[in-house]
Amino acid sequence: MIVQKRLDEILAKLRQRDFRITPQRIAIIKTLLQSEDHPGVEQVYAEVKVNFPTTSLATVYKTVNLLKELGEILEIGFTGGCNRYDGNKPYPHPHLICTRCSKIVDPEVRLLEQMSAELAKATGYRIDSHQVEFFGVCAACQKS
Amino acid sequence: MIVQKRLDEILAKLRQRDFRITPQRIAIIKTLLQSEDHPGVEQVYAEVKVNFPTTSLATVYKTVNLLKELGEILEIGFTGGCNRYDGNKPYPHPHLICTRCSKIVDPEVRLLEQMSAELAKATGYRIDSHQVEFFGVCAACQKS
DNA sequence: ATACATGCAAAACATTTGCATAAGA
DNA sequence: TCTTATGCAAATGTTTTGCATGTAT
Numbered sequence: 025m026i027v028q029k030r031l032d033e034i035l036a037k038l039r040q041r042d043f044r045i046t047p048q049r050i051a052i053i054k055t056l057l058q059s060e061d062h063p064g065v066e067q068v069y070a071e072v073k074v075n076f077p078t079t080s081l082a083t084v085y086k087t088v089n090l091l092k093e094l095g096e097i098l099e100i101g102f103t104g105g106c107n108r109y110d111g112n113k114p115y116p117h118p119h120l121i122c123t124r125c126s127k128i129v130d131p132e133v134r135l136l137e138q139m140s141a142e143l144a145k146a147t148g149y150r151i152d153s154h155q156v157e158f159f160g161v162c163a164a165c166q167k168s
Numbered sequence: 169m170i171v172q173k174r175l176d177e178i179l180a181k182l183r184q185r186d187f188r189i190t191p192q193r194i195a196i197i198k199t200l201l202q203s204e205d206h207p208g209v210e211q212v213y214a215e216v217k218v219n220f221p222t223t224s225l226a227t228v229y230k231t232v233n234l235l236k237e238l239g240e241i242l243e244i245g246f247t248g249g250c251n252r253y254d255g256n257k258p259y260p261h262p263h264l265i266c267t268r269c270s271k272i273v274d275p276e277v278r279l280l281e282q283m284s285a286e287l288a289k290a291t292g293y294r295i296d297s298h299q300v301e302f303f304g305v306c307a308a309c310q311k312s
Numbered sequence: 313a314t315a316c317a318t319g320c321a322a323a324a325c326a327t328t329t330g331c332a333t334a335a336g337a
Numbered sequence: 338t339c340t341t342a343t344g345c346a347a348a349t350g351t352t353t354t355g356c357a358t359g360t361a362t
Contacts, residue, residue: 044336080344103245105326133286148307157299161179163292188361224319249351
């Protein structure tokens with residue numbers, strides 16, 4: 025499947041930059057790629073421990089940071105700690121977050137590039153990235 | 169000036185909800201209202217201590233949280249701690265942040281309400297707020 | 313007078329780091 | 338073999354909390 029392909033690409037990138045391929049790293053990357061739900065470090069740690077019970081939280085943090093620096097995952101910054109990560113779309117994109125159940129969806133939003141370009145023109149900034157989060161209540165939570 | 173007006177409004181709101189007016193609270197609110205540069209808690213603390221040397225950091229945190237709950241200041245969430253606050257525009261609005269010097273400006277952006285409305289329609293979410301940050305390098309930092 | 317706010321220190325929390333050991337290249 | 342990664346524990350930095358004391362109402 026597509027996960028295998030991206031896994032291979034990431035492993036190739038690691039090799040190319042003289043980082044070592046360890047079972048822990050493979051497990052962490054796989055977990056991030058397979059997750060549909062933007063997991064946090066603690067969640068990745070829990071899933072990895074199923075197959076590698078000796079894995080430490082520190083290693084998960086280190087690997088997540090490495091992947092972030094390589095541009096292979098996207099950090100979704102949450103106020104008050106608890107960052108979460110997107111291994112499927114590593115480029116900046118908007119999120120829609122349910123404040124009741126914490127579900128995150130990736131809505132289709134055009135207009136952002138345009139917005140960014142207008143901003144750069146108006147302010148003189150060179151814009152490198154963005155972080156766009158909408159908060160609300162998802163359809164399911166509205167009913168309950 | 170306009171700061172005095174908003175200060176009075178906030179104090180009235182505190183009284184109305186049976187919170188007490190203390191010199192520390194007044195000083196903290198004034199600092200937040202007078203700041204043009206989206207200060208962090210530590211910065212507010214430093215400024216308040218000039219006139220009230222006995223003020224504690226805990227009190228600044230408590231007051232900032234109170235003001236946030238009352239909707240009188242806006243929290244700008246930064247990844248990795250170091251939240252900053254906007255006492256002048258307490259409603260959600262976009263920021264443009266220089267990653268070199270940490271300067272924050274409030275750009276004019278239309279389209280956000282429209283974006284929000286489209287999103288709600290497409291996803292079924294009820295959207296309550298947003299957090300829109302653009303990151304880049306300001307004109308001054310680009311030269312140096 | 314009587315709550316509530318303050319200030320201090322300790323706790324909580326996510327994250328990072330130092331270092332000895334283990335393991336990939 | 339030789340360097341890098343791991344895992345543990347301790348350190349970090351920000352924010353919160355418990356509690357005795359002080360203070361606004």
